[in-house]
Amino acid sequence: MALLATTNAAALIRRSRSWNTLFLWLYFGSYMLSALHAQQNPDSTEKKFAIAIHGGAGGDPSKWSSEYQSQRRTGLQAALDHGVALLEKRADALDVVEAVVRILEDDATFNAGRGCVLNENGEHELDASIMDGRNLQCGAVAAVKRAKNPVSLARLVMTQTKHVLLIGSGADQFGEATGVEQAEPDYFLTEQRKASWQKWKLGDKDALLHAPSTHKGEDEQLYLGTVGCVVLDVHGNLAAATSTGGLMGKRWGRVGDSPIVGAGNYADNETCAISGTGIGEEFIRRAVASDIAARMRYGHNTLAEAVTGTLTTMPAESGGVIAVDARGNVVMEFNTPGMSRATADSLGNRGVWLGRND
Amino acid sequence: MALLATTNAAALIRRSRSWNTLFLWLYFGSYMLSALHAQQNPDSTEKKFAIAIHGGAGGDPSKWSSEYQSQRRTGLQAALDHGVALLEKRADALDVVEAVVRILEDDATFNAGRGCVLNENGEHELDASIMDGRNLQCGAVAAVKRAKNPVSLARLVMTQTKHVLLIGSGADQFGEATGVEQAEPDYFLTEQRKASWQKWKLGDKDALLHAPSTHKGEDEQLYLGTVGCVVLDVHGNLAAATSTGGLMGKRWGRVGDSPIVGAGNYADNETCAISGTGIGEEFIRRAVASDIAARMRYGHNTLAEAVTGTLTTMPAESGGVIAVDARGNVVMEFNTPGMSRATADSLGNRGVWLGRND
Numbered sequence A, B: 001m002a003l004l005a006t007t008n009a010a011a012l013i014r015r016s017r018s019w020n021t022l023f024l025w026l027y028f029g030s031y032m033l034s035a036l037h038a039q040q041n042p043d044s045t046e047k048k049f050a051i052a053i054h055g056g057a058g059g060d061p062s063k064w065s066s067e068y069q070s071q072r073r074t075g076l077q078a079a080l081d082h083g084v085a086l087l088e089k090r091a092d093a094l095d096v097v098e099a100v101v102r103i104l105e106d107d108a109t110f111n112a113g114r115g116c117v118l119n120e121n122g123e124h125e126l127d128a129s130i131m132d133g134r135n136l137q138c139g140a141v142a143a144v145k146r147a148k149n150p151v152s153l154a155r156l157v158m159t160q161t162k163h164v165l166l167i168g169s170g171a172d173q174f175g176e177a178t179g180v181e182q183a184e185p186d187y188f189l190t191e192q193r194k195a196s197w198q199k200w201k202l203g204d205k206d207a208l209l210h211a212p213s214t215h216k217g218e219d220e221q222l223y224l225g226t227v228g229c230v231v232l233d234v235h236g237n238l239a240a241a242t243s244t245g246g247l248m249g250k251r252w253g254r255v256g257d258s259p260i261v262g263a264g265n266y267a268d269n270e271t272c273a274i275s276g277t278g279i280g281e282e283f284i285r286r287a288v289a290s291d292i293a294a295r296m297r298y299g300h301n302t303l304a305e306a307v308t309g310t311l312t313t314m315p316a317e318s319g320g321v322i323a324v325d326a327r328g329n330v331v332m333e334f335n336t337p338g339m340s341r342a343t344a345d346s347l348g349n350r351g352v353w354l355g356r357n358d
Helices: A002-040 A066-088 A093-106 A150-160 A168-178 A191-202 A206-210 A280-285 A288-297 A303-312 B002-040 B066-088 B093-106 B150-160 B168-178 B191-202 B206-210 B280-285 B288-297 B303-312
Strands: A050-057 A126-132 A137-144 A165-167 A227-232 A238-244 A265-267 A272-278 A319-325 A330-334 A338-345 A350-355 B050-057 B126-132 B137-144 B165-167 B227-232 B238-244 B265-267 B272-278 B319-325 B330-334 B338-345 B350-355
Touching: A050 A066, A050 A093, A050 A319, A050 A330, A066 A093, A066 A227, A066 A338, A066 A350, A093 A126, A093 A150, A093 A227, A093 A238, A126 A150, A126 A265, A137 A150, A137 A168, A137 A265, A137 B280, A150 A168, A150 A238, A165 A168, A227 A319, A238 A265, A238 A272, A265 A288, A272 A280, A272 A288, A280 A288, A280 B137, A288 A303, A288 A319, A288 B288, A303 A319, A303 A330, A319 A338, A330 A338, B050 B066, B050 B093, B050 B272, B050 B319, B050 B330, B066 B093, B066 B227, B066 B338, B066 B350, B093 B126, B093 B150, B093 B227, B093 B238, B126 B150, B126 B265, B137 B150, B137 B168, B137 B265, B150 B168, B150 B238, B165 B168, B227 B319, B238 B265, B238 B272, B265 B288, B272 B280, B272 B288, B280 B288, B288 B303, B288 B319, B303 B319, B303 B330, B319 B338, B330 B338
Parallel strands: A050 A272, A137 A165, B137 B165
Antiparallel strands: A050 A227, A050 A338, A126 A137, A126 A238, A227 A238, A227 A272, A265 A272, A272 A319, A319 A330, A338 A350, B050 B227, B050 B338, B126 B137, B126 B238, B227 B238, B227 B272, B265 B272, B272 B319, B319 B330, B338 B350
16 A cells, blocks of 8 residues: 555656646735735725724715814714724734724724714713624613723723623613712703703604604714724734714613614724624614625625625615724625715824714 | 546446446435434434423532422423413414513523512512514514513514514603503512512622622522523424523613624524523623534534534533424523423424433
8 A cells, every 4th residue: 555655656756747836926926916906905905903983874965164173073083093002012802992982982082082973861871882803792781871991990890790781770880889980961951952951852853753764963063973992903802892972862762772782893814893883773783794794704894895785785874884803804885875984004004083984 | 638537437437337336325324324323313313393492501400499490390380281282273482482482581480581580679660672583584672671571572572663672761761652562560479579679688799799699598599590492383483482581680771692693692604493491691792502503504514513513612610502403393491500491393202301310
């Protein structure tokens, strides 16, 4: 048997010389093609870190005042810069998404934390979630009123309880017990939001109940919702965080997708990190964030194919997502006229956009 | 070129005669094997309708009193019989899952509706969800106290609002506004549950916060949670419903997977209908119901492969699911010592089980 094998091997070597030459050329050709491809598509080059953030989808940014456009760009840029600075210092993805979302929550321009929209009764009710791609650990809160930074309360749910989702006054009691920074109602409710709410109050508030999918108004700010951040850190870990004040004039304890892990937020090192924004109901019924990851995991889609695939199943103008995979590919896609967003990576790519192209 | 093709074709036909004979035998052999397989596995035959129900996973049924075992079997059987009667009358899947879960909610033996467990303060807080596989329409409520049948309130969220998830007192206000049947606290809180709660109160209640994954106790009834139903109707439609009283002594507005579409409940005619039971946190972080459907949709798994695949990723003793696909295949799998469950189909298969084999 050994002799036979040796003889065959010698014959094979003779026969395979021309094959070897062919393989060598094929290998060399593939290498050149892939190098060319990488140059044309910087996203296919592996990155040390990558970050994407959003400040909500919906509305047509070209109709906003230049002052409001500028406020949003400045806010996104500040959050992005802080995230990049942390990532350059080798910070963990989980710390970065929390820190970045805190900045967006603190910025009254966005509908999360300070500057959130008001519910039917003129009160604020905040939702947030956070997820660690290393181990699927996650935490979320819905309809909370007391934590200055709901995303940090969500992280405490993750780290200090074995629960995933705490809601309402129970979640606020938990927050007080942990000592997380509290804030008075006046902190959250800006004069601008109160004015918008008065305007909404004069309109048909029932319209929000019966047609949240068409919650359009002259005041575009009414329905700009949600902030979020997804990160790949230099250690190769993914994380995602999402925070929102929900829908203007929302009633009846309505909860959207932001605090629902698998719908508006998801992170798994094996696939991707996702944060969504838009009509939460459409995100929940399709488990959007989980569906995107599943298309990668089971359908072997690229991140871009997965995001496009899922968004294609959604009604027009239902929102968008930001996503990053383990190689640092970033996808920011939406089926609304605009999505306030920004991205940066370790290769030096940077950008802030409100509408489709600017 | 045409001439060359013709010549080659003639040569090919001569050469392929022996192949044709082989293929014919292979085809015939496959047919015989598949027919034999279908006989051995009645589940692979297409069914007119199929139904599965569960009354919660967890605990070791062999340690329960025979009276308690009997109560649970009787309850499951009654719910199953009602479901089958409706399905034989060509009822819609959505109506059947609601009707069956209402029966289980009304039965004080199960931890849903009447007979639910008590939270930390000795109060009841109920969660439920329902989903229509025809169109992904869904509705859910969390932490409600007033609706006699939370599953029916969840259905009203689906049909009378454009929202998916309403929580707390807002959801109860919505229920009152719709005229859905209301009940006083005493209706929900049975003497047996109050006694269990007293017993729990004397124990270490903090243990529930820090280790819900080990919420074991001498009183097995403490942590038997959740009821659910999945159905394929004669029209080829799927639906799922889930309802629960949650964890004994739960605090801080903890919400589990039952009202989270994609985690503890899901239905899509293209894949399957699912209802879960167990440690809700583990179901949420993996979007279990959505993940099972995704394994079918993108990974082309059978229902059984998909359910096993997802459960394999979960920690030991975290729970189980019931599932039915569009062909009427039923899968009921769990990684706990037992899961109270029952199934029936149009081929006359019937069964009620508490433990692994009985």
